[in-house]
Amino acid sequence: xxxxxxxxxxxxxxxxxxxxxxxxxxxxxxxxxxxxxxxxxxxxxxxxxxxxxxxxxxxxxxxxxxxxxxxxxxxxxxxxxxxxxxxxxxxxxxxxxxxxxxxxxxxxxxxxxxxxxxxxxxxxxxxxxxxxxxxxxxxxxxxxxxxxxxxxxxxxxxxxxxxxxxxxxxxxxxxxxxxxxxxxxxxxxxxxxxxxxxxxxxxxxxxxxxxxxxxxxxxxxxxxxxxxxxxxxxxxxxxxxxxxxxxxxxxxxxxxxxxxxxxxxxxxxxxxx
Numbered sequence: 001x002x003x004x005x006x007x008x009x010x011x012x013x014x015x016x017x018x019x020x021x022x023x024x025x026x027x028x029x030x031x032x033x034x035x036x037x038x039x040x041x042x043x044x045x046x047x048x049x050x051x052x053x054x055x056x057x058x059x060x061x062x063x064x065x066x067x068x069x070x071x072x073x074x075x076x077x078x079x080x081x082x083x084x085x086x087x088x089x090x091x092x093x094x095x096x097x098x099x100x101x102x103x104x105x106x107x108x109x110x111x112x113x114x115x116x117x118x119x120x121x122x123x124x125x126x127x128x129x130x131x132x133x134x135x136x137x138x139x140x141x142x143x144x145x146x147x148x149x150x151x152x153x154x155x156x157x158x159x160x161x162x163x164x165x166x167x168x169x170x171x172x173x174x175x176x177x178x179x180x181x182x183x184x185x186x187x188x189x190x191x192x193x194x195x196x197x198x199x200x201x202x203x204x205x206x207x208x209x210x211x212x213x214x215x216x217x218x219x220x221x222x223x224x225x226x227x228x229x230x231x232x233x234x235x236x237x238x239x240x241x242x243x244x245x246x247x248x249x250x251x252x253x254x255x256x257x258x259x260x261x262x263x264x265x266x267x268x269x270x271x272x273x
Contacts, residue, residue: 001177003139005271007027008209013038022058028061028062032064033064033072035064049063059090062092063092066095069102091138092106092114092115093117097119097136100128100132117180129167133175138177138178142180148161161182181207185211187212193215224273232250237260237267
C-alpha cells in the first residue's frame, strides 16, 4: 500500500487543469467527480475524465466518484466498469461512506481489484469507523467539512474536530491503513496550514488532502522527516543492530520495540519534498 503525504483534488469538469495538477508535486492527484462538479455537468465530466485517463501513462492518480448511494454514483460505477481507461487509475475515493457495505458495493460493481479510500463525513460513519477502515484498502480520508456541517460544529476549530480525528486515526491504526486529514480551506493561510498539518501528523495521520497546488509543498514538508530526524532514526537502528538483539541505548534511553518501529517509519517516510 502506497502512503501519500499529499493528495491534490482537481475538478473533474476541468480537464484542462488535469495536467497542471499532475505537475504540482503532490504525491497523488484526485480527479473529483463529486463535490467539484455541478449535477448538470457530471455526465460530461465523467466522459472527459475517462478520455483523459485513456492517454494517461503516469502513476498515483485517483478518482473521487459520487456516493454509491446516489444515482450519480451508480452511473459512475457503470461507466468505470465498462471502460478500460478506468484501470489506469491507482485508486478510487468513495465519498459519504456510511458503512463498510458501501465499499463492498463499490468493489463488486467496479469489477476489478482497486484500492479504495473511504471518506468519513457523518456521525454514522464515525460510529462505524473501525469497520470502514478494515474495508478501506487505500485508507480513510476525514471529510471534515461535511462532518462538521452535520454536527453544526466548526471545521476550523481543532478542539471541535478532535474526537473525530482521534477516532479515525485509531481506527486506521488498528486496520493498518493510512488516515488522511481534511483539506485546509483557507488557501491563503500558509502558516495555519503548516501548523494544523503538524498537529494532524502528531495524532497519527499519514497525509492530508489539498484543494490548491500552492498547499502541496507545505503539506509534503510537514509529512517529511528532517535531516536531524533521519540521522536520529538511523542511529537508533544502528545501535540496535550493534547490540545483536541485546539491550541497546540511544542518547541514554533504552531502545524498545515502539522506538524501533518509530525509527523505521521515519526512514520509510523519507522522499523528496
